[in-house]
Amino acid sequence: MQLASLPFEEIRLEKLSRSFGAHQALKGISLSIRKGEFIALLGPSGCGKSTALNCIAGLLATTGGGIYIDKTRIDTLKPEDRGFGMVFQNYALFPHMTVRQNVGFGLKMRGTPKAEMKSRVEAAIAMVRLHGQEDKLPGQLSGGQQQRVAIARAIVIEPPLVLMDEPLSNLDAKLRLEMRAEIRRIHNQLGATTIYVTHDQDEALSLADRIVVLRDGEIRQVGSPVELYEHPDHLDVAEFMGYRNRLSGKVIAEQNGKVTLDIGNAHISGTARVPLTVGQNAVLAVRPDDVSTTAANASTTQSNILAKVETIEYRGRDFVGTASTDNAHELVFHASANAAPGSAIALAIDPARALVFPA
Structure with a gap:
């Protein structure tokens, strides 16, 4: 046949x-x-x-x-x-x-x-x-x-x-x-x-x-x-589709699928892929393209993550770097300007582009 x-x-x-x-x-x-x-x-x-x-x-x-x-x-x-x-x-x-x-x-x-x-x-x-x-x-x-x-x-x-x-x-x-x-x-x-x-x-x-x-x-x-x-x-x-950054935290607010996590000293928001409740452990995932440096005078706000630059390299249109936080998270981020390894930076995450999953 x-x-x-x-x-x-x-x-x-x-x-x-x-x-x-x-x-x-x-x-x-x-x-x-x-x-x-x-x-x-x-x-x-x-x-x-x-x-x-x-x-x-x-x-x-x-x-x-x-x-x-x-x-x-x-x-x-x-x-x-x-x-x-x-x-x-x-x-x-x-x-x-x-x-x-x-x-x-x-x-x-x-x-x-x-x-x-x-x-x-x-x-x-x-x-x-x-x-x-x-x-x-x-x-x-x-x-x-x-x-x-x-x-x-x-x-x-x-x-x-x-x-x-x-x-x-x-x-x-x-x-x-x-x-x-x-x-x-x-x-x-x-x-x-x-x-x-x-x-x-x-x-x-x-x-x-x-x-x-x-x-x-x-x-x-x-x-x-x-x-x-x-x-x-x-x-x-999500990880296989480019969501390389993972941040573990606890849900402190939830409304209609929009949740906020307490991650170290920062409160970061995103969209839950399944129903989550306040107090539940969760993981926020975000692509490097949606993590950016923010102004120095904004570094004390809870919506930003304080981190230390580990590496940074020029990619033509912008810079791509890795940074570590005090609570052992590592983030890949994009920046419009160079930053020296070891320097402190504040990173902002676009809440419309971040997803939250159960831990």
């Missing part, structure tokens, strides 16, 4: 599990993916995102649950019978084959007629913008070009689903930005469904229609980039 030519509306993971001995890498995750969606599986190393991708690809057997395309169960099929395109982190190109031969390998294995194979290979090479490189070997190409060959090889078979496992992690920062744009362009042009594994929140935010955040083999939250960026449901999700 070959799924590559089958139309579908939905791919479903139903209570999908995978164990390695006593370790549960996936703990019964369920997810529905619509045709044409770009889904990013996001999370730290060991969260289960690559395991989930390899189970979908058929490279790993499941130990519980099932994978379905519409009503057809596919986790019982061999990888080659699923008809999916796969792009690996290390490119996995054949070093002795030219670009054209690498791209056409999957079609050759499928017995595609030579004339059709030639036209499809040329179309795939054109789509990834590698015209003029067809007769080169992988060793003669840059990392970005090799990744384009790997993408062309995955899409030339016209798969219903393209699976990408951290495909940009081996590229430098400039190439990663360029290839991000290329991957989204190719996805839009193909109209295929894409599942993309990454640990980089910027990649997920820029590429995905929906982001699936995993931790310890479980799905923590699913939503659009805007939903996860602005409204993370859990502290660990």
Whole structure:
């Protein structure tokens, strides 16, 4: 049975599990993916995102649950019978084959007629913008070009689903930005469904229609980039979406979801993600962009945090530094002017941009 030519509306993971001995890498995750969606599986190393991708690809057997395309169960099929395109982190190109031969390998294995194979290979090479490189070997190409060959090889078979496992992690920062744009362009042009594994929140935010955040083999939250960026449901999700600063304190006021915490000698306000009560221990999370230095004559007010500059560096548009407080909190902040390490500063937190979670 070959799924590559089958139309579908939905791919479903139903209570999908995978164990390695006593370790549960996936703990019964369920997810529905619509045709044409770009889904990013996001999370730290060991969260289960690559395991989930390899189970979908058929490279790993499941130990519980099932994978379905519409009503057809596919986790019982061999990888080659699923008809999916796969792009690996290390490119996995054949070093002795030219670009054209690498791209056409999957079609050759499928017995595609030579004339059709030639036209499809040329179309795939054109789509990834590698015209003029067809007769080169992988060793003669840059990392970005090799990744384009790997993408062309995955899409030339016209798969219903393209699976990408951290495909940009081996590229430098400039190439990663360029290839991000290329991957989204190719996805839009193909109209295929894409599942993309990454640990980089910027990649997920820029590429995905929906982001699936995993931790310890479980799905923590699913939503659009805007939903996860602005409204993370859990502290660990917030941390992964850029809320690097964490301040522990006690709730001293609450009204309609707006809470104020007593944090050391400061009273800091934010929005509670779940109901909190006065006296409850909580954690305020805020992005570095929303922590700024404030005027020296305001340093005695309770709405500011007194701290000592530890490090500071110039980032072009502004300065980014770290500062420590007397009660052992460390904050990353932005500043319009330089500050000497060891100097005292007052930091202001935008209450509209701060989130509060149960401790």
